[in-house]
Amino acid sequence: xxxxxxxxxxxxxxxxxxxxxxxxxxxxxxxxxxxxxxxxxxxxxxxxxxxxxxxxxxxxxxxxxxxxxxxxxxxxxxxxxxxxxxxxxxxxxxxxxxxxxxxxxxxxxxxxxxxxxxxxxxxxxxxxxxxxxxxxxxxxxxxxxxxxxxxxxxxxxxxxxxxxxxxxxxxxxxxxxxxxxxx
Ligand code: PRP
Numbered sequence: 001x002x003x004x005x006x007x008x009x010x011x012x013x014x015x016x017x018x019x020x021x022x023x024x025x026x027x028x029x030x031x032x033x034x035x036x037x038x039x040x041x042x043x044x045x046x047x048x049x050x051x052x053x054x055x056x057x058x059x060x061x062x063x064x065x066x067x068x069x070x071x072x073x074x075x076x077x078x079x080x081x082x083x084x085x086x087x088x089x090x091x092x093x094x095x096x097x098x099x100x101x102x103x104x105x106x107x108x109x110x111x112x113x114x115x116x117x118x119x120x121x122x123x124x125x126x127x128x129x130x131x132x133x134x135x136x137x138x139x140x141x142x143x144x145x146x147x148x149x150x151x152x153x154x155x156x157x158x159x160x161x162x163x164x165x166x167x168x169x170x171x172x173x174x175x176x177x178x179x180x181x182x183x
Contacts, residue, residue, distance in 0.1 A: 005175070006168070006171060006175070008168070008177060008178055008181045009158075009159075009171070009175035009176065009177065009178065010175070010176045010177065010178045010179075011175060011176050012173045012174070012175045013152060013153070013157065013174050013175060013176060014132075014150065014152075014160070014173060014174035015173050016172050016173055018150075018173075019054075019160060019172075019173065019174070020054075022131065022149040022150050023051070023054045023055055023058050023131075023149070024058050025149075026055060026058065026129060026131075026147050026149055027055055027057075027058020027059045027060070028058070028060075029147060030055075030059050030061075030099065030129065030147065031058075031059050031060040031061050034059075034061050034063070034097060034099075035061055036061070037061070037097045037124075038061075038062050038063065038064070038096075038097070039061075039063045039064075039096075039097040039098065039099050040063070040064050040065070040066060040091055040093060040096045040097065040098050040099070041055070041056060041059075041063055041064070041065045041066075041099050041101050042065075042066055042067075042068060042089065042093075042098055042099065042100045042101065042118070043065060043066070043067050043068070043101050044068055044069075044070060044100065044101070044102055044110070044111075044114065045067055045068065045069040045070075045087070046069070046161075046163075046169070047102075047103040047104065047161040047162055047163065047169065048101050048102050048103045048131075048161060049067075049161060050103070050160055050161035050169065051101060051102075051103050051131040051160065051161055052065065052101045055101055055129065055131075064091070066089045066090055066091040067087065067089070068085065068087060068088060068089055068114070069085075069086040069087035070083040070084065070085055070086060070110060070113075070114065071083065071084050071086050072084075072109075072110060082113070083110055083113045083114065085117075092121075093118060093121050093122075093123045094121055094122045094123065095122070095123070095124050096123050096124060097123065097124050097125045097126075098118060098123045098125065098126040098127070099126075099127050099128075099129050099147075100114065100115070100118075100126070100127070100128045100129065101129050101131075102128060102129070102130045102131065102145070103130075103131050103132065103160070103161040103162055104130065104131065104132045104133070104134060104152070104157075104162060105128070105130040105132070105133045105134065105141045105143070105145055106134045106136070106141065107139075107141060107142060108140075108141025108142035108143040109142050111128060111141075111142075111143045112142040112143045115128070115143060127145075127146040127147070128143060128144070128145040128146055128147070129145065129146065129147035129149075130145035130147065130148055130149065131149040131150070131160070131161075132148075132149055132150050132151065132152045132174070133145065133148050133150075133151050133152070134151075134152055134153075134154055135151045135152065135153060135154060136154045137154070152174065153176075155176045156176060156177045156179075156182060157174055157175065157176055157177070158171065158174070158175060158177050159171030159172070159173050159174045159175050160172065160173065160174050162174065164177055164181065164182055
């Protein structure tokens with residue numbers, strides 16, 4: 001019933017069932033790789049909070065979570081790669097195994113900046129777990145994710161944490177927004 005289509009959505013590209021399977025697989029991979037390492041999951045607000053909540057429950061080894069909020073300088077629709085930290089981590093990450101959880105990797109500029117910033121704090125390791133990677137023909141994200149949930153087309157997608165003007169984050173699926181909504 002919750003897969004019922006919102007009137008602003010053209011089509012669903014990842015159903016709740018698809019999402020469950022993706023997250024279960026990522027959680028299983030991380031649980032194997034981080035046995036005994038007590039990883040710190042770093043969530044980049046806001047979009048990734050929905051994914052993180054599911055991912056943490058799919059991880060079976062002890063882990064902790066902390067949050068960062070960044071704001072991208074730019075035109076608001078594209079990353080510029082210059083990011084301002086709006087909320088920093090409360091956790092000291094020196095010597096910790098850090099996994100950055102992201103909802104979507106597009107240009108990768110946000111994460112490339114964040115990786116540099118967090119590496120300077122000397123974590124034991126740092127990796128990216130991206131729920132989705134946007135496939136843009138002829139372009140590759142500036143950083144690679146170690147854990148990739150799925151690839152999504154280069155369309156205006158919302159839901160499962162992804163927004164348009166802060167809306168639709170609460171849709172339990174990922175769908176393509178109807179063009180008349182944003183044009
Ligand atoms: C989105 C997403 C990533 C970033 C990816 O965040 O959550 O953080 O864009 O883009 P990039 O790979 O091109 O840098 P957004 O800035 O829309 O903020 P939000 O998470 O609050 O929606």
